[in-house]
Amino acid sequence: MAGLIGDASGGTTTDSLIQYRRDIADLKQRIKIRRLQVLGIFGTPILLVSTLIVGASSKVLFWLNSEMPDAVLNVFIVSGLILAAASGVQFYVEFAEEVWEDSGASVRKLKLELSLAEERHILEARRRTPPSADRQASYKERLPPEIVRLRMDSRHYRRLHLLMQWLLFLSSAAISAVTAWFDPSQPAKGVLICLGFTVTVITAAAGYFKPRERAFNLQQTADNIEQHATAFELGISPYNAPEEARNLELFATTVEDMRADQRMREQQLDQPQQGQQQVI
Structure with a gap:
Protein backbone atom coordinates (compact mmCIF):
# COMPACT_ATOMS: atom_id res chain seq x y z
CA MET A 1 0.00 0.00 0.00
CA PRO A 131 7.93 -1.84 4.96
CA SER A 132 11.02 -4.02 5.19
CA ALA A 133 9.21 -6.93 3.51
CA ASP A 134 8.54 -4.79 0.43
CA ARG A 135 12.14 -3.55 0.36
CA GLN A 136 13.47 -7.11 0.59
CA ALA A 137 11.19 -8.23 -2.23
CA SER A 138 12.34 -5.38 -4.47
CA TYR A 139 15.95 -6.08 -3.56
CA LYS A 140 15.78 -9.39 -5.39
CA GLU A 141 14.64 -7.62 -8.55
CA ARG A 142 17.70 -5.37 -8.50
CA LEU A 143 20.18 -8.24 -8.55
CA PRO A 144 20.15 -9.16 -12.30
CA PRO A 145 21.76 -5.83 -13.33
CA GLU A 146 24.32 -6.29 -10.55
CA ILE A 147 25.20 -9.76 -11.84
CA VAL A 148 25.55 -8.37 -15.38
CA ARG A 149 27.81 -5.58 -14.12
CA LEU A 150 30.05 -8.00 -12.24
CA ARG A 151 30.42 -10.22 -15.29
CA MET A 152 31.14 -7.27 -17.57
CA ASP A 153 33.87 -6.08 -15.20
CA SER A 154 35.21 -9.62 -15.03
CA ARG A 155 35.39 -9.85 -18.83
CA HIS A 156 37.10 -6.46 -18.96
CA TYR A 157 39.86 -7.49 -16.55
CA ARG A 158 40.20 -10.90 -18.21
CA ARG A 159 40.68 -9.31 -21.63
CA LEU A 160 43.12 -6.82 -20.16
CA HIS A 161 45.09 -9.68 -18.62
CA LEU A 162 45.17 -11.58 -21.91
CA LEU A 163 46.26 -8.47 -23.81
CA MET A 164 49.06 -7.81 -21.35
CA GLN A 165 50.20 -11.44 -21.50
CA TRP A 166 50.25 -11.48 -25.31
CA LEU A 167 52.22 -8.23 -25.39
CA LEU A 168 54.60 -9.71 -22.86
CA PHE A 169 55.01 -12.93 -24.89
CA LEU A 170 55.54 -11.11 -28.19
CA SER A 171 57.95 -8.56 -26.74
CA SER A 172 60.01 -11.23 -24.99
CA ALA A 173 60.18 -13.31 -28.17
CA ALA A 174 61.03 -10.24 -30.25
CA ILE A 175 63.97 -9.41 -28.01
CA SER A 176 65.55 -12.78 -28.73
CA ALA A 177 64.72 -12.55 -32.44
CA VAL A 178 66.19 -9.06 -32.86
CA THR A 179 69.27 -10.00 -30.89
CA ALA A 180 69.87 -13.04 -33.10
CA TRP A 181 69.08 -11.26 -36.38
CA PHE A 182 71.28 -8.18 -35.89
CA ASP A 183 74.86 -7.83 -34.68
CA PRO A 184 73.24 -5.73 -33.08
CA SER A 185 73.68 -2.57 -35.14
CA GLN A 186 72.51 0.86 -34.09
CA PRO A 187 68.85 0.49 -35.28
CA ALA A 188 68.57 -2.85 -33.51
CA LYS A 189 69.72 -1.31 -30.23
CA GLY A 190 66.79 1.11 -30.35
CA VAL A 191 64.37 -1.75 -31.03
CA LEU A 192 65.81 -3.75 -28.14
CA ILE A 193 65.48 -0.79 -25.81
CA CYS A 194 61.81 -0.32 -26.76
CA LEU A 195 61.04 -4.01 -26.37
CA GLY A 196 62.81 -4.24 -23.02
CA PHE A 197 60.93 -1.16 -21.83
CA THR A 198 57.64 -2.74 -22.93
CA VAL A 199 58.37 -5.98 -21.10
CA THR A 200 59.31 -4.11 -17.92
CA VAL A 201 56.20 -1.91 -17.99
CA ILE A 202 53.81 -4.80 -18.68
CA THR A 203 55.36 -6.97 -15.97
CA ALA A 204 55.16 -4.17 -13.43
CA ALA A 205 51.58 -3.24 -14.43
CA ALA A 206 50.40 -6.85 -14.25
CA GLY A 207 51.92 -7.25 -10.80
CA TYR A 208 50.44 -4.00 -9.53
CA PHE A 209 46.91 -4.02 -10.99
CA LYS A 210 46.43 -7.84 -10.89
CA PRO A 211 43.76 -8.01 -13.65
CA ARG A 212 43.65 -11.81 -13.55
CA GLU A 213 42.81 -11.92 -9.83
CA ARG A 214 40.22 -9.15 -10.24
CA ALA A 215 38.54 -10.99 -13.10
CA PHE A 216 38.42 -14.23 -11.08
CA ASN A 217 36.95 -12.53 -7.99
CA LEU A 218 34.28 -10.69 -9.98
CA GLN A 219 33.25 -13.80 -11.90
CA GLN A 220 33.14 -15.85 -8.70
CA THR A 221 30.92 -13.28 -6.96
CA ALA A 222 28.57 -13.08 -9.95
CA ASP A 223 28.26 -16.88 -10.10
CA ASN A 224 27.59 -17.12 -6.34
CA ILE A 225 24.90 -14.43 -6.44
CA GLU A 226 23.23 -16.09 -9.41
CA GLN A 227 23.36 -19.46 -7.65
CA HIS A 228 21.59 -18.06 -4.59
CA ALA A 229 19.06 -16.21 -6.76
CA THR A 230 18.23 -19.47 -8.55
CA ALA A 231 17.91 -21.32 -5.24
CA PHE A 232 15.56 -18.63 -3.96
CA GLU A 233 13.40 -18.80 -7.09
CA LEU A 234 13.16 -22.60 -6.87
CA GLY A 235 12.57 -22.59 -3.12
CA ILE A 236 15.39 -24.99 -2.39
CA SER A 237 17.90 -25.01 0.49
CA PRO A 238 18.70 -22.72 2.16
CA TYR A 239 15.56 -20.85 1.07
CA ASN A 240 12.97 -23.55 1.73
CA ALA A 241 11.55 -22.15 4.97
CA PRO A 242 7.73 -22.00 5.16
CA GLU A 243 7.79 -18.26 5.87
CA GLU A 244 8.49 -16.18 2.77
CA ALA A 245 9.69 -13.26 4.90
CA ARG A 246 12.35 -15.48 6.47
CA ASN A 247 13.60 -16.56 3.02
CA LEU A 248 13.72 -12.94 1.82
CA GLU A 249 15.67 -11.84 4.88
CA LEU A 250 18.16 -14.69 4.56
CA PHE A 251 18.59 -14.07 0.83
CA ALA A 252 19.26 -10.34 1.26
CA THR A 253 21.69 -10.98 4.12
CA THR A 254 23.60 -13.63 2.15
CA VAL A 255 23.94 -11.51 -0.96
CA GLU A 256 25.08 -8.46 0.98
CA ASP A 257 27.71 -10.61 2.75
CA MET A 258 29.01 -11.78 -0.63
CA ARG A 259 29.17 -8.22 -1.94
CA ALA A 260 31.03 -7.15 1.21
CA ASP A 261 33.51 -10.01 0.69
CA GLN A 262 34.00 -8.86 -2.91
CA ARG A 263 34.75 -5.31 -1.79
CA MET A 264 37.18 -6.67 0.80
CA ARG A 265 39.04 -8.67 -1.85
CA GLU A 266 39.21 -5.58 -4.08
CA GLN A 267 40.72 -3.59 -1.22
CA GLN A 268 43.27 -6.32 -0.57
CA LEU A 269 44.31 -6.29 -4.23
CA ASP A 270 44.80 -2.52 -4.07
CA GLN A 271 47.22 -2.84 -1.16
CA PRO A 272 50.95 -3.63 -1.41
CA GLN A 273 52.01 -7.23 -0.87
CA GLN A 274 53.07 -6.60 2.74
CA GLY A 275 49.75 -4.90 3.48
CA GLN A 276 47.86 -7.85 1.99
CA GLN A 277 49.65 -10.29 4.28
CA GLN A 278 48.79 -8.16 7.33
CA VAL A 279 45.11 -7.97 6.31
CA ILE A 280 44.92 -11.70 5.66
Whole structure:
Protein backbone atom coordinates (compact mmCIF):
# COMPACT_ATOMS: atom_id res chain seq x y z
CA MET A 1 0.00 0.00 0.00
CA ALA A 2 2.98 2.30 0.49
CA GLY A 3 3.43 2.57 -3.26
CA LEU A 4 -0.18 3.71 -3.70
CA ILE A 5 -0.09 6.72 -1.40
CA GLY A 6 -0.71 9.85 -3.46
CA ASP A 7 1.55 12.88 -3.26
CA ALA A 8 0.66 16.55 -3.62
CA SER A 9 0.97 16.49 -7.41
CA GLY A 10 -1.48 13.62 -7.75
CA GLY A 11 1.11 10.99 -8.60
CA THR A 12 2.11 7.95 -6.64
CA THR A 13 5.01 7.57 -4.23
CA THR A 14 6.84 5.39 -6.73
CA ASP A 15 6.44 7.95 -9.51
CA SER A 16 7.64 10.70 -7.19
CA LEU A 17 10.80 8.82 -6.22
CA ILE A 18 11.45 7.88 -9.86
CA GLN A 19 11.15 11.53 -10.84
CA TYR A 20 13.72 12.46 -8.21
CA ARG A 21 16.09 9.87 -9.64
CA ARG A 22 15.53 11.25 -13.14
CA ASP A 23 16.25 14.79 -11.95
CA ILE A 24 19.45 13.65 -10.24
CA ALA A 25 20.61 11.73 -13.32
CA ASP A 26 19.80 14.75 -15.51
CA LEU A 27 21.81 17.07 -13.26
CA LYS A 28 24.79 14.70 -13.30
CA GLN A 29 24.68 14.63 -17.10
CA ARG A 30 24.39 18.43 -17.24
CA ILE A 31 27.42 18.77 -14.98
CA LYS A 32 29.48 16.55 -17.28
CA ILE A 33 28.41 18.52 -20.35
CA ARG A 34 29.01 21.84 -18.62
CA ARG A 35 32.53 20.80 -17.62
CA LEU A 36 33.30 20.04 -21.27
CA GLN A 37 31.82 23.37 -22.32
CA VAL A 38 33.88 25.31 -19.78
CA LEU A 39 36.98 23.34 -20.75
CA GLY A 40 36.41 24.27 -24.38
CA ILE A 41 35.73 27.94 -23.64
CA PHE A 42 38.93 28.38 -21.62
CA GLY A 43 41.08 25.66 -23.15
CA THR A 44 40.70 26.58 -26.83
CA PRO A 45 42.07 30.14 -26.48
CA ILE A 46 44.95 28.77 -24.40
CA LEU A 47 45.75 26.28 -27.16
CA LEU A 48 45.53 29.07 -29.73
CA VAL A 49 48.01 31.25 -27.83
CA SER A 50 50.27 28.22 -27.23
CA THR A 51 50.24 27.42 -30.95
CA LEU A 52 51.22 31.00 -31.85
CA ILE A 53 54.00 30.97 -29.25
CA VAL A 54 55.34 27.63 -30.47
CA GLY A 55 55.24 28.83 -34.07
CA ALA A 56 57.09 32.06 -33.24
CA SER A 57 59.61 30.20 -31.07
CA SER A 58 60.26 27.66 -33.84
CA LYS A 59 60.90 30.47 -36.30
CA VAL A 60 63.39 32.12 -33.95
CA LEU A 61 65.18 28.93 -32.91
CA PHE A 62 65.39 27.02 -36.19
CA TRP A 63 64.72 29.38 -39.08
CA LEU A 64 65.87 32.77 -37.85
CA ASN A 65 67.96 33.49 -40.93
CA SER A 66 65.93 31.48 -43.43
CA GLU A 67 62.39 30.84 -44.53
CA MET A 68 60.27 28.42 -42.52
CA PRO A 69 59.34 25.37 -44.59
CA ASP A 70 55.91 25.64 -46.18
CA ALA A 71 54.71 22.38 -44.64
CA VAL A 72 55.54 23.55 -41.10
CA LEU A 73 54.16 27.02 -41.72
CA ASN A 74 50.91 25.62 -43.10
CA VAL A 75 50.50 23.39 -40.03
CA PHE A 76 50.75 26.37 -37.70
CA ILE A 77 48.46 28.53 -39.85
CA VAL A 78 45.75 25.88 -40.22
CA SER A 79 45.92 24.98 -36.53
CA GLY A 80 45.66 28.63 -35.56
CA LEU A 81 42.70 29.26 -37.86
CA ILE A 82 40.84 26.19 -36.58
CA LEU A 83 41.43 27.11 -32.94
CA ALA A 84 40.46 30.73 -33.57
CA ALA A 85 37.24 29.67 -35.30
CA ALA A 86 36.43 27.21 -32.51
CA SER A 87 37.01 29.89 -29.88
CA GLY A 88 34.79 32.35 -31.71
CA VAL A 89 31.96 29.84 -32.12
CA GLN A 90 32.10 28.81 -28.47
CA PHE A 91 32.09 32.38 -27.18
CA TYR A 92 29.22 33.29 -29.51
CA VAL A 93 27.13 30.30 -28.45
CA GLU A 94 27.92 30.88 -24.78
CA PHE A 95 27.41 34.63 -24.44
CA ALA A 96 25.45 35.82 -27.47
CA GLU A 97 22.90 33.17 -28.40
CA GLU A 98 22.88 31.12 -25.18
CA VAL A 99 22.11 27.96 -27.13
CA TRP A 100 23.46 25.71 -24.41
CA GLU A 101 21.07 24.72 -21.65
CA ASP A 102 23.36 25.98 -18.89
CA SER A 103 24.93 28.95 -20.65
CA GLY A 104 26.42 31.29 -18.09
CA ALA A 105 25.96 28.81 -15.24
CA SER A 106 28.97 27.64 -13.27
CA VAL A 107 29.74 24.03 -12.48
CA ARG A 108 29.65 24.94 -8.80
CA LYS A 109 26.05 26.11 -9.12
CA LEU A 110 25.03 22.88 -10.86
CA LYS A 111 26.76 20.84 -8.15
CA LEU A 112 24.78 22.75 -5.53
CA GLU A 113 21.54 21.95 -7.39
CA LEU A 114 22.57 18.30 -7.52
CA SER A 115 23.30 18.26 -3.79
CA LEU A 116 19.90 19.78 -3.04
CA ALA A 117 18.13 17.32 -5.34
CA GLU A 118 19.85 14.39 -3.65
CA GLU A 119 18.89 15.76 -0.23
CA ARG A 120 15.24 16.14 -1.30
CA HIS A 121 15.30 12.59 -2.63
CA ILE A 122 16.66 11.26 0.67
CA LEU A 123 14.06 13.15 2.70
CA GLU A 124 11.22 12.02 0.43
CA ALA A 125 12.40 8.41 0.50
CA ARG A 126 12.71 8.53 4.29
CA ARG A 127 9.21 9.98 4.62
CA ARG A 128 7.69 7.34 2.37
CA THR A 129 9.86 4.34 3.26
CA PRO A 130 7.95 1.10 2.54
CA PRO A 131 7.93 -1.84 4.96
CA SER A 132 11.02 -4.02 5.19
CA ALA A 133 9.21 -6.93 3.51
CA ASP A 134 8.54 -4.79 0.43
CA ARG A 135 12.14 -3.55 0.36
CA GLN A 136 13.47 -7.11 0.59
CA ALA A 137 11.19 -8.23 -2.23
CA SER A 138 12.34 -5.38 -4.47
CA TYR A 139 15.95 -6.08 -3.56
CA LYS A 140 15.78 -9.39 -5.39
CA GLU A 141 14.64 -7.62 -8.55
CA ARG A 142 17.70 -5.37 -8.50
CA LEU A 143 20.18 -8.24 -8.55
CA PRO A 144 20.15 -9.16 -12.30
CA PRO A 145 21.76 -5.83 -13.33
CA GLU A 146 24.32 -6.29 -10.55
CA ILE A 147 25.20 -9.76 -11.84
CA VAL A 148 25.55 -8.37 -15.38
CA ARG A 149 27.81 -5.58 -14.12
CA LEU A 150 30.05 -8.00 -12.24
CA ARG A 151 30.42 -10.22 -15.29
CA MET A 152 31.14 -7.27 -17.57
CA ASP A 153 33.87 -6.08 -15.20
CA SER A 154 35.21 -9.62 -15.03
CA ARG A 155 35.39 -9.85 -18.83
CA HIS A 156 37.10 -6.46 -18.96
CA TYR A 157 39.86 -7.49 -16.55
CA ARG A 158 40.20 -10.90 -18.21
CA ARG A 159 40.68 -9.31 -21.63
CA LEU A 160 43.12 -6.82 -20.16
CA HIS A 161 45.09 -9.68 -18.62
CA LEU A 162 45.17 -11.58 -21.91
CA LEU A 163 46.26 -8.47 -23.81
CA MET A 164 49.06 -7.81 -21.35
CA GLN A 165 50.20 -11.44 -21.50
CA TRP A 166 50.25 -11.48 -25.31
CA LEU A 167 52.22 -8.23 -25.39
CA LEU A 168 54.60 -9.71 -22.86
CA PHE A 169 55.01 -12.93 -24.89
CA LEU A 170 55.54 -11.11 -28.19
CA SER A 171 57.95 -8.56 -26.74
CA SER A 172 60.01 -11.23 -24.99
CA ALA A 173 60.18 -13.31 -28.17
CA ALA A 174 61.03 -10.24 -30.25
CA ILE A 175 63.97 -9.41 -28.01
CA SER A 176 65.55 -12.78 -28.73
CA ALA A 177 64.72 -12.55 -32.44
CA VAL A 178 66.19 -9.06 -32.86
CA THR A 179 69.27 -10.00 -30.89
CA ALA A 180 69.87 -13.04 -33.10
CA TRP A 181 69.08 -11.26 -36.38
CA PHE A 182 71.28 -8.18 -35.89
CA ASP A 183 74.86 -7.83 -34.68
CA PRO A 184 73.24 -5.73 -33.08
CA SER A 185 73.68 -2.57 -35.14
CA GLN A 186 72.51 0.86 -34.09
CA PRO A 187 68.85 0.49 -35.28
CA ALA A 188 68.57 -2.85 -33.51
CA LYS A 189 69.72 -1.31 -30.23
CA GLY A 190 66.79 1.11 -30.35
CA VAL A 191 64.37 -1.75 -31.03
CA LEU A 192 65.81 -3.75 -28.14
CA ILE A 193 65.48 -0.79 -25.81
CA CYS A 194 61.81 -0.32 -26.76
CA LEU A 195 61.04 -4.01 -26.37
CA GLY A 196 62.81 -4.24 -23.02
CA PHE A 197 60.93 -1.16 -21.83
CA THR A 198 57.64 -2.74 -22.93
CA VAL A 199 58.37 -5.98 -21.10
CA THR A 200 59.31 -4.11 -17.92
CA VAL A 201 56.20 -1.91 -17.99
CA ILE A 202 53.81 -4.80 -18.68
CA THR A 203 55.36 -6.97 -15.97
CA ALA A 204 55.16 -4.17 -13.43
CA ALA A 205 51.58 -3.24 -14.43
CA ALA A 206 50.40 -6.85 -14.25
CA GLY A 207 51.92 -7.25 -10.80
CA TYR A 208 50.44 -4.00 -9.53
CA PHE A 209 46.91 -4.02 -10.99
CA LYS A 210 46.43 -7.84 -10.89
CA PRO A 211 43.76 -8.01 -13.65
CA ARG A 212 43.65 -11.81 -13.55
CA GLU A 213 42.81 -11.92 -9.83
CA ARG A 214 40.22 -9.15 -10.24
CA ALA A 215 38.54 -10.99 -13.10
CA PHE A 216 38.42 -14.23 -11.08
CA ASN A 217 36.95 -12.53 -7.99
CA LEU A 218 34.28 -10.69 -9.98
CA GLN A 219 33.25 -13.80 -11.90
CA GLN A 220 33.14 -15.85 -8.70
CA THR A 221 30.92 -13.28 -6.96
CA ALA A 222 28.57 -13.08 -9.95
CA ASP A 223 28.26 -16.88 -10.10
CA ASN A 224 27.59 -17.12 -6.34
CA ILE A 225 24.90 -14.43 -6.44
CA GLU A 226 23.23 -16.09 -9.41
CA GLN A 227 23.36 -19.46 -7.65
CA HIS A 228 21.59 -18.06 -4.59
CA ALA A 229 19.06 -16.21 -6.76
CA THR A 230 18.23 -19.47 -8.55
CA ALA A 231 17.91 -21.32 -5.24
CA PHE A 232 15.56 -18.63 -3.96
CA GLU A 233 13.40 -18.80 -7.09
CA LEU A 234 13.16 -22.60 -6.87
CA GLY A 235 12.57 -22.59 -3.12
CA ILE A 236 15.39 -24.99 -2.39
CA SER A 237 17.90 -25.01 0.49
CA PRO A 238 18.70 -22.72 2.16
CA TYR A 239 15.56 -20.85 1.07
CA ASN A 240 12.97 -23.55 1.73
CA ALA A 241 11.55 -22.15 4.97
CA PRO A 242 7.73 -22.00 5.16
CA GLU A 243 7.79 -18.26 5.87
CA GLU A 244 8.49 -16.18 2.77
CA ALA A 245 9.69 -13.26 4.90
CA ARG A 246 12.35 -15.48 6.47
CA ASN A 247 13.60 -16.56 3.02
CA LEU A 248 13.72 -12.94 1.82
CA GLU A 249 15.67 -11.84 4.88
CA LEU A 250 18.16 -14.69 4.56
CA PHE A 251 18.59 -14.07 0.83
CA ALA A 252 19.26 -10.34 1.26
CA THR A 253 21.69 -10.98 4.12
CA THR A 254 23.60 -13.63 2.15
CA VAL A 255 23.94 -11.51 -0.96
CA GLU A 256 25.08 -8.46 0.98
CA ASP A 257 27.71 -10.61 2.75
CA MET A 258 29.01 -11.78 -0.63
CA ARG A 259 29.17 -8.22 -1.94
CA ALA A 260 31.03 -7.15 1.21
CA ASP A 261 33.51 -10.01 0.69
CA GLN A 262 34.00 -8.86 -2.91
CA ARG A 263 34.75 -5.31 -1.79
CA MET A 264 37.18 -6.67 0.80
CA ARG A 265 39.04 -8.67 -1.85
CA GLU A 266 39.21 -5.58 -4.08
CA GLN A 267 40.72 -3.59 -1.22
CA GLN A 268 43.27 -6.32 -0.57
CA LEU A 269 44.31 -6.29 -4.23
CA ASP A 270 44.80 -2.52 -4.07
CA GLN A 271 47.22 -2.84 -1.16
CA PRO A 272 50.95 -3.63 -1.41
CA GLN A 273 52.01 -7.23 -0.87
CA GLN A 274 53.07 -6.60 2.74
CA GLY A 275 49.75 -4.90 3.48
CA GLN A 276 47.86 -7.85 1.99
CA GLN A 277 49.65 -10.29 4.28
CA GLN A 278 48.79 -8.16 7.33
CA VAL A 279 45.11 -7.97 6.31
CA ILE A 280 44.92 -11.70 5.66
